[in-house]
Amino acid sequence: MSIETVSKNKSFGGVQGVYKHRSSATGTDMTFAVYVPEHAPGAKLPVLWYLSGLTCTHANVMEKGEYRRACAERGVIFVAPDTSPRGDDVPDDEGYDFGKGAGFYVDATQEPWAKHFRMRSYIEQELPELIAAQFPADMARQGITGHSMGGHGALTIALRNPGRFKSTSAFAPIVSPLNCPWGEKALGGYIGADRSAWREYDACALIEDGAHLPDLLVDQGTADNFLDEQLKTHLLDEACRQADMPATIRMQEGYDHSYFFISTFMAEHIAWHAERL
Amino acid sequence: MSIETVSKNKSFGGVQGVYKHRSSATGTDMTFAVYVPEHAPGAKLPVLWYLSGLTCTHANVMEKGEYRRACAERGVIFVAPDTSPRGDDVPDDEGYDFGKGAGFYVDATQEPWAKHFRMRSYIEQELPELIAAQFPADMARQGITGHSMGGHGALTIALRNPGRFKSTSAFAPIVSPLNCPWGEKALGGYIGADRSAWREYDACALIEDGAHLPDLLVDQGTADNFLDEQLKTHLLDEACRQADMPATIRMQEGYDHSYFFISTFMAEHIAWHAERL
Numbered sequence: 001m002s003i004e005t006v007s008k009n010k011s012f013g014g015v016q017g018v019y020k021h022r023s024s025a026t027g028t029d030m031t032f033a034v035y036v037p038e039h040a041p042g043a044k045l046p047v048l049w050y051l052s053g054l055t056c057t058h059a060n061v062m063e064k065g066e067y068r069r070a071c072a073e074r075g076v077i078f079v080a081p082d083t084s085p086r087g088d089d090v091p092d093d094e095g096y097d098f099g100k101g102a103g104f105y106v107d108a109t110q111e112p113w114a115k116h117f118r119m120r121s122y123i124e125q126e127l128p129e130l131i132a133a134q135f136p137a138d139m140a141r142q143g144i145t146g147h148s149m150g151g152h153g154a155l156t157i158a159l160r161n162p163g164r165f166k167s168t169s170a171f172a173p174i175v176s177p178l179n180c181p182w183g184e185k186a187l188g189g190y191i192g193a194d195r196s197a198w199r200e201y202d203a204c205a206l207i208e209d210g211a212h213l214p215d216l217l218v219d220q221g222t223a224d225n226f227l228d229e230q231l232k233t234h235l236l237d238e239a240c241r242q243a244d245m246p247a248t249i250r251m252q253e254g255y256d257h258s259y260f261f262i263s264t265f266m267a268e269h270i271a272w273h274a275e276r277l
Numbered sequence: 278m279s280i281e282t283v284s285k286n287k288s289f290g291g292v293q294g295v296y297k298h299r300s301s302a303t304g305t306d307m308t309f310a311v312y313v314p315e316h317a318p319g320a321k322l323p324v325l326w327y328l329s330g331l332t333c334t335h336a337n338v339m340e341k342g343e344y345r346r347a348c349a350e351r352g353v354i355f356v357a358p359d360t361s362p363r364g365d366d367v368p369d370d371e372g373y374d375f376g377k378g379a380g381f382y383v384d385a386t387q388e389p390w391a392k393h394f395r396m397r398s399y400i401e402q403e404l405p406e407l408i409a410a411q412f413p414a415d416m417a418r419q420g421i422t423g424h425s426m427g428g429h430g431a432l433t434i435a436l437r438n439p440g441r442f443k444s445t446s447a448f449a450p451i452v453s454p455l456n457c458p459w460g461e462k463a464l465g466g467y468i469g470a471d472r473s474a475w476r477e478y479d480a481c482a483l484i485e486d487g488a489h490l491p492d493l494l495v496d497q498g499t500a501d502n503f504l505d506e507q508l509k510t511h512l513l514d515e516a517c518r519q520a521d522m523p524a525t526i527r528m529q530e531g532y533d534h535s536y537f538f539i540s541t542f543m544a545e546h547i548a549w550h551a552e553r554l
Contacts, residue, residue, distance in 0.1 A: 010500065011537035066343050068540070223287065260288035263345070 001130055006031065012072040013038040016062065021130065025122040026085040027115060032127065033058040034135055035078040037071055044138035046277035047077045047131065048270065049165075051123065051146030051153035054182070055101045057082050061147070064259035070270035076277065077137055081127055083149065085116040097182050098189055104177070105153030106201050108190035117190055124157060143167035143273035147262055148226070149174055149182070151218075155203035155236075159211035167276035169217035169269045171262050172224055175236035176204040182230050204239040216240070216247040217272050219265045221255030278407055283308065289349040290315040293339065298407065302399040303362040304392060309404065310335040311412055312355040314348055323418035323554035324354045324408065325547065326442075328400065328434075330425030331459070332378045334359050338424070341536035347547035353554065354414055358404055360426065362393040374459050375466055381454070382430030383478050385467035394467055401434060420444035420550035424539055425503070426451055426459070428495075432480035432513075436488035444553035446494035446546045448539050449501055452513035453481040459507050481516040493517070493524040494549050496542045498532030 006018040014037040023030040039045055048071070050061055058080045061067070071078045084090075084103035091112040093099035103119035132139045144165045146154035151173020158168040177183020178198055187198045199205035220233045227233065233249060240247040255261040283295040291314040300307040316322055325348070327338055335357045338344070348355045361367075361380035368389040370376035380396035409416045421442045423431035428450020435445040454460020455475055464475045476482035497510045504510065510526060517524040532538040 009533055009535055009537035010498075010531045010541075012541045016537055063536075064340050066346070066540075068537075069343070069544075221287075254287045256286055258286055259340075260286035260293055260345075263343075264287075264289045267346075 001133055003130065003134055011035070012068040014068070014072050016068065018058065018062070023085075023122055023126060025118045025126040028085040028087045028090060030085070030122065030127075031058055031082055033062045033080040034131070035068055035071055036135060037075050037077070039075060039136060044136050045075050045077045046141035046143070046274070047079060047137045047139065048273050048277075049123075049142065049144040049146075049154070050078060050080045051105060051144070051150030052080065052083050053146070053148030053150050054083070055096050056150075057101070060259065061262070064263060065266055066263035067266050067270060070267040074270060074274035076270060076274055077135060079127075079131055081123060084119060090116045093189075095185070098185050102149065102186060104149060104186045104190060104201070105157065106187070106190050109197075110190060110192050113190050119153075120157075123153065124161065141166060141277040143169075143277055145169040145171070145269055145273070146173070147171040148231075148257065152177065152203065155216075156201055156206060158213055159203060159206040160200060162211070167273040168213050169272060171218075171265065171269070172220050172226070172231055172257055173203070173218060173236070174231055175239075176202050176232060178202045178205060179232060179235060180230045204235050207239040207243045207245060212243065212245055214246070216245070216249075217269060218247065218249045219252055219269070220249065221252050221257065221261045223254050224257040224261075226257055278410055280407065280411055288312070289345040291345065291349050293345065295335065295339070300362075300399055300403060302395045302403040305362040305364045305367060307362070307399065307404075308335055308359055310339045310357040311408070312345055312348055313412060314352050314354070316352060316413060321413050321415035322352050322354045323420070323551070324356060324414045324416065325550050325554075326400075326419065326421040326423075326431070327355060327357045328382060328421070328423030328427030328430035329357065329360050330423070330427045331360070332373050333427075334378070337536065338539070341540060342543055343540035344543050344547060347544040351547060351551035353547060353551055354412060356404075356408055358400060361396060367393045370466075372462070375462050379426065379463060381426055381463045381467060381478070382434065383464070383467050386474075387467060387469050390467050397434075400430065401438065418443060418554040420446075420554055422446040422448070422546055422550070423450065424448040425508075425534065429454065429480065432493075433478055433483060435490055436480060436483040437477060439489070444550040445490050446549060448542065448546070449497050449503070449508055449534055450480070450495060450513070451508055452516075453479050453509060455479045455482060456509060456512060457507045481512050484516040484520045484522060489520065489522055491523070493522070494546060495524065495526045496529050496546070497526065498529050498534065498538045500531050501534040501538075503534055
């Protein structure tokens with residue numbers, strides 16, 4: 001389990017690195033970013049996972065997310081994976097919302113996607129082992145967050161792995177792929193026509209089916225162009241109320257879907273995670 | 278003097294805008310970014326100018342600079358212009374360090390550059406008038422900073438316009454175009470072979486020739502690949518000492534030339550400016 005260092009830059013006293021490795025889950029090279037704050041020799045730091053949205057790589061949040069100051073202050077490692085397998089032999093779709101850059105954090109079962117599009121296994125199993133082995137990470141203290149498709153990833157991975165994450169949050173998440181066009185296209189393509197198989201990739205369905213988190217923080221902008229058709233934050237709110245699951249879902253007046261929104265609330269999310277880690 | 282709004286995004290309570298206008302100085306369309314914090318109706322806010330480095334547009338610092346939190350907290354407008362004229366009829370050079378993206382904040386006198394490469398007039402005269410007219414800006418309270426070529430721009434513009442800026446700082450500035458390859462190429466090309474004419478575009482020469490600032494903050498990374506050949510921070514230190522000009526020049530251990538460095542110290546620079554504005 002070796003990794004190649006693509007770049008390292010000192011920032012806010014710590015090191016922002018970009019790394020590449022051969023993934024057995026996806027059968028491709030995978031790139032990811034890790035920020036490690038300055039720390040005492042031998043110290044192990046808690047880990048916050050950040051899953052990115054459609055069209056993104058590891059780089060978007062690394063460049064625009066403004067997480068390093070808060071992570072340095074709180075002593076939190078920040079891990080930002082890619083959103084899909086990449087490479088010339090990886091199948092793709094013409095749309096921005098399916099194929100490369102749009103892995104939806106699922107293990108695909110349908111051809112031609114099943115071979116490489118195994119982002120669930122990659123994020124749930126392979127990459128955590130690699131982070132534990134290669135970085136000063138205390139894997140008993142993990143939190144997870146993400147944006148849009150990555151918010152969907154954060155919610156569903158946390159819900160399916162009870163106890164693994166001490167904290168879960170999301171920025172403008174897709175809360176129910178069963179109930180939006182992005183989800184219809186992606187899960188129909190990756191998982192197939194049997195919609196019952198989609199439920200483990202649907203945060204609202206997982207909660208309905210009994211999965212539970214101790215608490216949850218969600219920020220959603222009211223000026224987000226995708227709110228009404230794709231994100232439907234109210235469905236998560238309803239699912240949490242029905243299941244009596246604590247959730248802090250904040251509608252943020254005038255904010256859109258961009259990193260101008262994410263960066264505004266990033267430090268609050270990191271503080272919220274750090275208090276629980 | 279009209280401007281076109283390219284985009285507006287709410288961020289940290291204020292508005293990050295991108296605007297376009299027809300510039301009489303450069304004879305081209307010019308794009309710039311302005312962040313206006315939330316403020317009371319009718320209030321006028323101080324202005325911090327940020328001049329960018331080689332290859333950059335208005336967008337680099339807007340995306341990677343991490344200035345909005347500090348500007349929102351301190352109530353400071355942040356203006357980020359482009360680094361050169363743009364357009365199909367604007368001459369260019371094959372190098373990244375001359376022509377488009379490399380205006381060096383000079384008014385060119387040599388052909389074919391003299392017609393459009395008038396970034397000195399644009400930054401010193403035209404854009405301030407436009408900012409004063411179109412934004413809630415208190416032009417009696419201006420500060421200026423910049424990175425690399427933009428640090429050179431900030432220093433030379435402040436030195437040539439005594440009293441206009443209440444505060445001046447720079448990140449990894451080019452301190453003496455007379456004494457580095459970037460300067461030789463750019464000033465030789467834009468201004469011509471008479472090196473005495475370069476002195477008004479050289480911070481160290483301006484200080485030697487009697488220009489003076491009440492104080493100055495400079496951060497420079499020790500791991501900056503351009504330090505020894507291009508930036509030569511020690512020349513500025515020596516010029517300030519010779520002229521008995523107060524200057525806080527901080528060599529930051531292990532930091533490079535990137536926005537990972539700039540963003541680390543951005544909030545300190547904004548605080549430093551805000552205290553003087």
